[in-house]
Every structure is written in structure tokens, then in C-alpha cells.
Amino acid sequence: MRFKDVFSIIGPAMVGPSSSHTAGAARIGRAARQVLGELPLAAEVTFFGSFAATYQGHGTDRAIIGGLLDYATDDHRLPDSLELAAEAGMEISFRQGSGLFPHPNTVRLQLDGREEGSRLTLTGISIGGGNIEIVDIDGFAVKLTGMYPTVLIRHMDYLGVLASVTDVMRSGAFNIGHMSLDRKNRSGSALTVLELDEPATPELLEELAALPAVTSVKLVNLNDSKQAEKGKGNTP
């Protein structure tokens, strides 16, 4: 079954006009923001395919930037996101990409964070009905749907890292629904993506970050509609 429950049919709550070009785009932007872990200082947005052809009419540009501001799909500020991002000091540029791309609705984001060298390149596709897949993070192949709370762990490809990660999950009673690992090369840098049944707690993230060979841990959680509006320390 492609569609799992009633809310994949009725919903999401979203700002129009298109579930693929607006809601999906907002979710990709928000996933990128959460992977970066902070409000980007600069964002270079490259649209491909149908996104490139119709992004202004569909507000795909505003949706992506709204996502980078950590807005959910139904946040009433989405239509004004370009102005709000400028006020927050985010530098934005839009490009129309050429060459091969994985899906008719593809966007590539290059983000600069606050710290020296903090940079993220992420490619996302909007597959319809507000559903998305993040397919590439900094050159690592991933399949991140945002349907479930997701933990991203950057680490070195050493023997036993994965075992220590799953140990932490077991002791914290967090069930893993889906898991993938990609590495740049043998003993090189690696990215492990874990989809969980329940949102990870700050304690769990800390415990994972403290493991040897782990360089960073990030949580992507796109299911908390209107979280941004309730003001959980989001800027602006």
C-alpha cells in the first residue's frame, strides 16, 4: 500500500497552491535547515525540471525559504518568507539548474551556516502529495522521507561504530524503523541515517554524539505541524 493512513489522504494542513510544489518544497527546506542545525546565513537554491519551470507561480521559492526558516507546511508566514528571511539576514539566490537530475521536482540547496566552514549541500525531490525524499547530503546517498523522526549521525567508518549506535538505541528503548549507511571510502567519513518510531530525546542525541568516532548528530522531525509558530526558539 502506497498510502498508509487516513492523514495521507486528508491532509497535510498546508499553505497552497500545490502539495508537490509548495508543501513538499517547504518540507525539503525544513529538513535541510534541521540537518544544518541552524538558520543558514546564505542559501543558494537550484531548481530543476518542473520546479524550475513554475517555481514562482507555485511559490516554490517562498516554500523552500520558509522551510529554511523552520516553518511547517501550514505556517501562515510562508507566503512572506523571502522578506522574513532577508530581515533575518539570510542571503538568498535562485538558479535554474541544467544537466541530469533525479526527478521532475528536484531542488539542490547549498547552505552556509554561522561557524567557519559550516556548509551543507542537500538534494531533495518532491514526489507528490507533500511527500518528499532527500536523496543526497554532502555527497552521501541517502533516502530520508521525513515521515518519521530521523537521526543523522556523521562518523568515521571504523569497526563497531554501528554496533555502538544500536546499543545506545536499545538501551534507550528507541525502535529503529529504517536504517542506512553510506561512506565516502573505506575508513573514511560516513553518514548513518536512522528512522525512529518516536522522536529522539535530547539525552539520546547527546549519548550518540559522545560515542567515539561520531563527529555530529542531527535530528530531523517534520511532523510537528505549527511547531515554529509556537515559538520553540526559532528565528526569526
Next chain:
Amino acid sequence: MNFQTLSQLAVLCEERGLGIGALMLEEQSAESGRSAAQEFATMREYYGVMKEAVHRGMNEDTTSRSGLTGLDAQRVGAYNTSAEPCLGGPAGQAMAYALAVSEVNASMGRIIATPTAGSCGIIPGVFLSCQERFGWADDYMVSGLFAAGAIGYVIANNSFVSGAEGGCQAEVGSAIGMAAGALTELRGGTPAQAVHAVGLALKNTLGLICDPVGGLVEIPCIVRNGFGAVTALAAADMALAGVRSVIPSDEVIKVMLEVGSAMPEKHRETAGGGLAQTPTGRRIMQDLRNKKS
């Protein structure tokens, strides 16, 4: 879920002595692991968003960013009360409300995708106009949304609900089927009658292409939402009167899959054919491009 087809859904309802909406709520709660009360509360919030969208579309400026559409809901609303409409009455009201929500969508307002953003006007149009008319409580409407969701769940998993995949028959057609079936139940029809309403409604939208001018969710999407609400009312009436979908509804859903799969790409939300490629459609697209650069 314990059902994959509409006939299984109807049988299950009979076995458990539940309406479609009540059954779907139970199934949803079992699937998600959350309580029925939590799931109901989420849907109730969604109904609130639908109401708000109808209100906004009937009262506020809904001119879209492209400038192509807006305010038609208010035109129809005013005409309904000031003149002697051809349709008028409850159907005219449902039509105006459906246009309203669809216009709010086009102007980047807040809506619920039912099942998609392009078809978001039909269910609120039918639900709110009937609620006002029959004096139904909000919670009763929310149970109706679960019924609509059950029907959409079957259509989506056996065929499709997006214009890009199966043409507008999949998008607006699914919403009409969902609204028709749910309304049949809300009006006291049996699950079997509700299932017939779905088949009756879907038959009338088979073959409808998705041909948005300039690729935007505006022309002809908005008016098709208006028409869709009226069709849903008609299908519910036929089913409540005892009209049956002689071709079983599950078979009609399969036909939609067959027709949509055979549709050329230019008629599946690419703006490569249909209304989008008429001389006027092409001129509008060119104007939009010029505005952009």
C-alpha cells in the same frame, strides 16, 4: 488497514455494525498506535482549517500571485442571493464554498489537501454547505471526514489521486467520490449506498485530463472544484434514492487506473496539452514568463 477495496470496506462495516467513518477511526487508531481521541482531535483541527478557508474565500481578497484568478467565489455567492440562479440553493452554496477554498489555495492561503491541494475545495464545499443546511454538529462532520478518508484511501492505493499521475479524473475525481460517499453516510445512507455513490461519481469524471494553464493550480482547477462539489451532491442524491453503480465501484476505480495510465504525458499536469496549449493558454504562459524575467 483491514480493507483494500470498497466492497471489503462495506462488508467490514456490516460485520462490526459501524458506519464507514467510525470504522476508519478505529482502523486509523490501530495503525498509528495513538488513541482514537487523539486521531479525532487532529481531524477536528483539520475541519477547523477547512472552515476558516471557506470563510476567507467568501470574504477576503483571493487574487492569486499570478493575478490570473480570484474572487469568483464571492461573485457566485452574491449572484446566488441577488438573482434567480439556474442552480442556486444548496448546490449553489456548495459550489461557491468549493470555489472559495480553491481560491484560497491559489493565493497561498492555508488549506487541507483533500486528497491534494488541487482538489482541496470539493470536500469543504460539500461539508460546510450541508452542515449549515442540516444543522449538523462539528463532530458529526469530523466523522464524515474519516469516511471520506477511508474512500480516498481505497482509491489512492488501487488507482491514483494526483493529476500528475492519472489526470484530473484522479485528483478532482477522487475528491468528488470521497465527498459523495461521505455525504451519503452523513445523510443516513448505508455503507453500501455510500460505496455506490463513489462509483456513480467516479463514472462521471473518467477521462478528465489535467491541463493547468501555465502549470499553475488555477485554470481550470478552481472551477473544476466548483463543479465537483455539485457533482458530489448529485451522486449522493442518486445513491440515497436507491440508484446503484451497476459497474461495481471497485471496478470503476480500476478503470480510472487504466484510463489514467493510458493518458499521454501532455495531459498529466505538464501544461503540454489541453487548455494549457490553446492560443490563449500559450499567451498566458508567455506573459508569466515575461513577468518573471
